[in-house]
Amino acid sequence: MEASQPVIHHHPSKLPCPGPELNAPLQEWDKTAFSPPPQILPFVAIICGSGLGGLADLLENSVAFPYKDIPRFPQSTVPGHAGNLVFGELQGKACVCMQGRFHYYEGYSIAMVTYPVRVSTLLGVETLIVTNAAGGLNPKFNVGDIMLIRDHINMPGLFPCMSDAYDADLGRLAREVAEEQGCSSFLQQGVYCNVGGPAFETVAESKILLSLLADAVGMSTVPEVIVARHHGLRVFGLSLITNLLDSEELERNDEGRKGEYCSCVEGMMGRIHCKQNDLLV
Numbered sequence: 039m040e041a042s043q044p045v046i047h048h049h050p051s052k053l054p055c056p057g058p059e060l061n062a063p064l065q066e067w068d069k070t071a072f073s074p075p076p077q078i079l080p081f082v083a084i085i086c087g088s089g090l091g092g093l094a095d096l097l098e099n100s101v102a103f104p105y106k107d108i109p110r111f112p113q114s115t116v117p118g119h120a121g122n123l124v125f126g127e128l129q130g131k132a133c134v135c136m137q138g139r140f141h142y143y144e145g146y147s148i149a150m151v152t153y154p155v156r157v158s159t160l161l162g163v164e165t166l167i168v169t170n171a172a173g174g175l176n177p178k179f180n181v182g183d184i185m186l187i188r189d190h191i192n193m194p195g196l197f198p199c200m201s202d203a204y205d206a207d208l209g210r211l212a213r214e215v216a217e218e219q220g221c222s223s224f225l226q227q228g229v230y231c232n233v234g235g236p237a238f239e240t241v242a243e244s245k246i247l248l249s250l251l252a253d254a255v256g257m258s259t260v261p262e263v264i265v266a267r268h269h270g271l272r273v274f275g276l277s278l279i280t281n282l283l284d285s286e287e288l289e290r291n292d293e294g295r296k297g298e299y300c301s302c303v304e305g306m307m308g309r310i311h312c313k314q315n316d317l318l319v
């Protein structure tokens with residue numbers, strides 16, 4: 039190895055622990071105050087982005103817990119985030135779906151934004167699927183495209199090592215599923231940039247982000263991914279491009295291809311197996 043090459047750590051379990059403030063809420067988690075249905079042991083958690091919570095309606099044998107009934111859980115304040123933790127089965131696979139996520143711009147600390155990810159690890163989750171609504175920066179993108187998140191840019195900071203945050207096998211699987219479902223023509227792949235929000239970018243800001251090689255921009259996802267990787271979860275992410283940032287006039291379409299996005303996640307669930315078994319590819 040050349041002296042100038044960075045040292046890359048590949049084992050999340052060996053990465054440094056987050057600060058005590060990040061651990062605090064989890065230590066307070068009262069396991070007796072909230073019990074998921076015993077017959078559903080989720081090994082996948084899905085975080086639904088803005089307007090994308092309809093996915094939870096596809097779960098079978100589902101049981102929903104409003105966030106307001108879960109002790110110490112943050113509350114959803116943003117439109118398009120219903121605020122339910124839904125347990126159920128998708129394609130026969132046990133999962134837990136967050137119908138609503140938390141954002142830093144809502145006033146939550148990053149510890150609280152990522153709290154549900156760490157709670158999900160207590161429930162036995164080993165794979166995290168993150169989804170979001172994002173603005174397209176890449177000039178080849180169209181509104182309604184679905185972007186497979188290949189990497190991210192996290193403006194606020196970096197830790198632990200994120201060189202392999204998004205699971206390559208799950209990415210391959212997603213492309214196969216998209217091909218089978220006739221979605222390849224609008225499946226993009228790219229880098230998601232997390233900004234603080236809540237305002238969308240100015241034209242000048244969009245140009246800066248594009249020059250940093252970001253393909254899409256949003257106000258979420260990355261903190262959840264960092265915490266999930268810190269816990270050793272596999273991560274897979276999709277962005278639904280709801281608008282483009284290539285002109286001063288913002289054209290927004292939140293409906294986009296929600297149906298296709300749900301089918302892609304469903305298709306993925308059909309092919310993901312828990313750790314004892316290998317991925318079916």
Ligand SMILES: O=P(O)(O)O[C@H]1O[C@H](CO)[C@@H](O)[C@H]1O
Pocket residue numbers: 086087088089116139141169170171172235256257258259
């Ligand atoms: O990232 P999700 O939760 O999908 O939400 C996205 O949509 C909201 C903007 O409409 C922002 O919060 C942005 O981050």
Ligand SMILES: Nc1nc2[nH]cnc2c(=O)[nH]1
Pocket residue numbers: 171172173174233235237238239255256257280281282283
């Ligand atoms: N920051 C940001 N978040 C978004 N979420 C959906 N679209 C956008 C966007 O254009 N910019």
